[in-house]
Amino acid sequence: MPHEKYAFDEKNRSIWKVGLPDGEAVRLTSPQEDAHTPRWSPDGNRITYISRASGQKEIWLMDADGSNRKQLTRSSFKGHDPFHGSTISWSPDGRNIVYTTLPNGSKYGQQQLLKQQYRNNRDAITIVSEPLDEVKTMYAPLMEESELYVLNVATGENKLLLKRQHAVCSVLDWFNDSELLIKCGRDWLKVSLQDKPPVTVYSGKHAIARIVHSTELLLAQKSGTSRVDIFKTKHGANQQLCSAAAQGEVKIHCWSYDGTKVYVTCRQGVSNVLYRIDAADGSLEPVTEAGRIVRNYDHLAGPVCSRQSDLVIFPYGGPDAPAELWTVREDGSPQQLTRFHLRHFTFAFPQTKIVHYPSGDWEIESLLLLPPGYDPNCKYPSLIYLHGGPELAVEASFTELASASARSAAHYLAAHGYVVLLPNFRGSAGYGEAFKNELGDCRILSGPYQDIMAGTDYLIHENIADPDALGLYGSSYGATLAAWTITQTDRFKGAVGAVGFYDMLHLDRARGTAFHAMFKNRLGDGDPQAMWQTPEVYEQMSPIEQIALIKTPFLLIETGAERKDGGSSGTILLHGLRHFGVKSHLVWYPRAFHNGGWNEEYKKDYMLRLRVWFDHCLKDEPLPEWFASGQQQ
Structure with missing residues (x-):
């Protein structure tokens, strides 16, 4: 689903019914309806849900077997995605359905519209007296508002119960047939269906x-x-x-x-x-x-x-x-x-292990994927994948390893003969505050770099990796880290950076906020104004400052998001790599948006390019003609 769709919560969801205890599953709605948020009636005979079957999202009702579908609401809200994050609940007696809406649309959806309108308004004169004036002007019309409605199932009467500014409301539970508990921002309210004023029962x-x-x-x-x-x-x-x-x-x-x-x-x-x-x-x-x-x-x-x-x-x-x-x-x-x-x-999955290896004073936890039919007596071409964030983390998730949305595609690569190591380097979530704080004092790249090299040594020491066939790739921050790593070592024969940023000094100056100072754990004793006061520290935090040291062939992958945010630093890096004679290519997927909005064509192309690039760099296989020609393979 392209970004211009999912930004307004338009997806291809469907509703399934699972029988208990046998687990038999039956699909009740098609993906084209984008139906979601199903809620059983108290007697178990009907289901209410949100659907786009009529062309716009509305509240619907169907029988438990998916028959007798009926549209309950016909709304005329101003916002593009008024049912984004809506909660629905039946009253205990089954007579009423309450639901929440965002009449002006979600905050994110409004931001996308306002940003586009601002960019399209080329004739207006904009005065920027303070650094944030332009952002304030862009988002000035944004209106956060939440409403609560009650719908009588028998009569169809639809009544507004509550309206709140600057807060998102959600239905929590029922006290009885006519009183319910809702949450609006920090306040928890008892709301009556009988036109009584709401009562705050908790705030915090x-x-x-x-x-x-x-x-x-x-x-x-x-x-x-x-x-x-x-x-x-x-x-x-x-x-x-x-x-x-x-x-x-x-x-x-x-x-x-x-x-x-x-x-x-x-x-x-x-x-x-x-x-x-x-x-x-x-x-x-x-x-x-x-x-x-x-x-x-x-x-x-x-x-x-x-x-x-x-x-x-x-x-x-x-x-x-x-x-x-x-x-x-x-x-x-x-x-x-x-x-x-x-x-x-119907095929064999790669073998996945959780491994640990030492790096400085830390023990680094990683996922290790081994190709099907792995032979411990052989050494394999090996790849190291670097996650984004950097405060995100690799998790023991099938989707994590299968995803091709500018992510690891580790199952696919392992199925084609590669060992893949996915380390949770210092700064990753799930290991305590001290581990996160290792990014501070301008070590946002140099700290995790130590863990990458320790992981490389681990693969070689365990006789898993062929030391002459090592590759590196990463997504978002991980792409930045991959580019930094190949400025410090030539041990990797090929590298890929997906949806990354490479000129951190330029990016920080354009944003007015330092990436290494966005959170307390990143800053430490570093200077949040180093972009102006001591720009030389970026030699330790920006790959492009060390570009002359890169010898490793590098494939750059971008989406429309990176090109909108301060221009394409990938293009700048490509120019520099070509200047220094480093084999490099850049591919961009215009309708994807960072790690979102990747359609099937993009995903297939991404996976295939990863494999072909590493086959070329690590196995000396020639690049096919389509790789650089832009023609569909």
């Missing part, structure tokens, strides 16, 4: 709630990175009940139906583990194993708890298994419900 940091009765809530709230506080609030007074401390970065998801447990996920390096917390004493019990993931960048849903039983359903997968739906047995162990994916795969 983000938390999840379980209604005890009309005046009392159970709350679970994140404190810091890894602690969860559980307390109850009654008439505005809070009483803490217990706390739970996990290892890693915690995300709180839901209360069990009976209010005795809280389900959370915890990022622990490449793993994302599901835990349940006993609300009585704060004890923590793991439900899933390390080495797999429940929630990550590609699967944000996480576990969901039923409001009618103790059923908990969550996505769960690993590096060699796409995420499926699972539940929790009575003894706390996971049980698989669906088998959507593996039936479509």
Whole structure:
């Protein structure tokens, strides 16, 4: 889906119904309808959902088998994506449906429109007295507004219940048939369907709630990175009940139906583990194993708890298994419900391992993919993939390894005979604050570089890699790091930078904000104004400052996003590489937008170019004519 579509939440989603406990799955809507956000009626006979079947997003209703579809709303909102992030909920008696909207559209959608309008308005005179004046002028018309509606299912009457400025509202739960709990910004409100004014029942940091009765809530709230506080609030007074401390970065998801447990996920390096917390004493019990993931960048849903039983359903997968739906047995162990994916795969997956190797004072965790039929007596051409961020991380996710949206495509490359190492170098998420802080003091490239070289030595020491057939590639920040790395060493025979930036001094000056100072962990004792005061420090933070040292052939890949943001630094790098006689090419995909908006044509082209480039650089195979001609292969 191109960026101009998904920026307004237009995708190709479909709704499936999964039978319990057999896990049989039936698709109810087609991808062309872009149907999503399904909600069962209390009696289980009907489903309400959001669909684009009529040409624009509206609330729809269908029977449990997908028949008798009926459009419930016919809206005329001003915004392009008024149902972006909408929440829908049935009243307990099944008579009403409440839903939230963004009448002016989502903040991101409005920003895209305003940015385009601003660029197209070439005749207007713009006065820039302060550095941010242009941005303020561009986004001045932006209007954040959220509304709550109630829809009578029998009569079709649609009534506005609540309107809030500068806050996004979401429906949380019901007190009874006519009163519900919603969240607007930091405020939690009791809202009546009977035209009574809303009442604030809680105001504070983000938390999840379980209604005890009309005046009392159970709350679970994140404190810091890894602690969860559980307390109850009654008439505005809070009483803490217990706390739970996990290892890693915690995300709180839901209360069990009976209010005795809280389900959370915890990022622990490449793993994302599901835990349940006993609300009585704060004890923590793991439900899933390390080495797999429940929630990550590609699967944000996480576990969901039923409001009618103790059923908990969550996505769960690993590096060699796409995420499926699972539940929790009575003894706390996971049980698989669906088998959507593996039936479509008839070939052997690469072998994936979690490995650790020393680098300075740190131990670096990585994913290692070995080709099918891997022979430990042979040495293989080997690639190292560098993730973006740099505070993101590689996770033990099938999608992570299969993705071709300017990402690793590691499964594909391993299937064609390459060993692929994906290190979580210093600065990566999931290893504590001290590890993230290693990026400070202008070490945003030089620190992770040490881990890359230590990983290279590990592959050679373990007799996995052919030392004369090493390649390097990265995405976003990882592309910048790849370019920096080949200014420091000629051990890599080929490199690829996808959707990266290479002239950091120019980029920082154009933005007015230093990339190495955007977050506290990056800055340390560095100077956020170094772009003006001491530009020489960029020799340690910008690949283009060291371009004369590059000897490694380099393939540059860009999208429309990089070319809009301060111009194409890839083109500048290409000119420099050609000046110094370094083999280099640049490919750009105009309708993709950084790691988003990659259609099937782009993905196939990206994967094939990666393989052909590394085959050329590491195996001395000739580049096909189409590679540089621009003709479709």
